[in-house]
Amino acid sequence: MRTKLVAGNWKMNTTPEEGQKLASEVVNMVKDELNRNVQVVLAPPFTHLHQVARLIGDAKNISLAAQNVSEHEKGAYTGEISVSMLKNLGVKWVIIGHSERREYFGESGQQLAKKLDAVLAGGLQPIFCCGEPLEVRESGQHEGYVQRQLEESLFHLSDEQMRKVVIAYEPIWAIGTGKTASDEQAQDMHAHIRKQLAGKWGEALAQEIRILYGGSVNPGNARGLFAKPDVDGGLVGGASLKSRDFTDVVKSC
Numbered sequence: 001m002r003t004k005l006v007a008g009n010w011k012m013n014t015t016p017e018e019g020q021k022l023a024s025e026v027v028n029m030v031k032d033e034l035n036r037n038v039q040v041v042l043a044p045p046f047t048h049l050h051q052v053a054r055l056i057g058d059a060k061n062i063s064l065a066a067q068n069v070s071e072h073e074k075g076a077y078t079g080e081i082s083v084s085m086l087k088n089l090g091v092k093w094v095i096i097g098h099s100e101r102r103e104y105f106g107e108s109g110q111q112l113a114k115k116l117d118a119v120l121a122g123g124l125q126p127i128f129c130c131g132e133p134l135e136v137r138e139s140g141q142h143e144g145y146v147q148r149q150l151e152e153s154l155f156h157l158s159d160e161q162m163r164k165v166v167i168a169y170e171p172i173w174a175i176g177t178g179k180t181a182s183d184e185q186a187q188d189m190h191a192h193i194r195k196q197l198a199g200k201w202g203e204a205l206a207q208e209i210r211i212l213y214g215g216s217v218n219p220g221n222a223r224g225l226f227a228k229p230d231v232d233g234g235l236v237g238g239a240s241l242k243s244r245d246f247t248d249v250v251k252s253c
């Protein structure tokens with residue numbers, strides 16, 4: 001059985017003080033949930049990684065993620081952060097290919113493939129994001145669109161590498177809009193993604209891979225989404241900035 005995973009992506013939010021308060025509240029609240037079959041990941045901004053790592057300490061089932069990473073190992077890449085730098089800070093996960101990185105920073109499927117390689121070679125785990133814009137959904141082309149995103153960035157991975165990947169399906173029209181995909185829309189796309197994985201890596205491996213849903217997840221809709229058979233947790237933005245809301249989402253697993 002796949003262990004549910006809930007990741008909080010803080011994006012470019014919180015001062016160091018706010019981040020410290022948020023992380024300590026979440027760690028304290030989530031620690032009580034340790035007996036549950038759920039893994040929690042916190043993705044604060046780069047500048048807060050060190051302090052959030054200290055607050056997480058050795059809390060079981062809670063780990064640290066970065067929101068991005070360079071595909072390069074080291075050298076003259078002004079402003080970039082490498083996998084080994086993240087590892088030194090206690091980071092275990094990296095979000096790769098968030099639609100905001102694709103749209104505002106021009107990250108291509110090919111570049112994301114290189115980032116995935118760097119993350120996996122460094123022993124970290126990627127949370128690979130995919131998802132279609134509104135016009136693609138409205139034209140009914142969403143399954144093919146997401147399929148191409150998977151093919152471009154993931155399909156070169158070996159079985160062993162793929163086992164380390166978590167996929168997050170985030171329809172762009174649902175991110176930060178308050179408009180969540182229905183439970184059925186999420187399930188249909190997750191089943192489609194799993195079918196693509198099975199076609200490439202085989203049914204057994206496809207059944208191991210966790211597929212998270214992201215896009216306006218909140219305490220009111222998480223339970224219905226997470227109850228769907230192919231929805232293995234969530235990648236949470238706005239609601240992860242409120243400790244009570246985030247913890248309630250975790251408890252929905």
Ligand SMILES: O=C[C@H](O)COP(=O)(O)O
Pocket residue numbers: 009098170174175176177178214215216217235236237238239
């Ligand atoms: O990474 C998180 C997603 O972009 C979802 O953000 P949201 O929960 O604010 O819609």
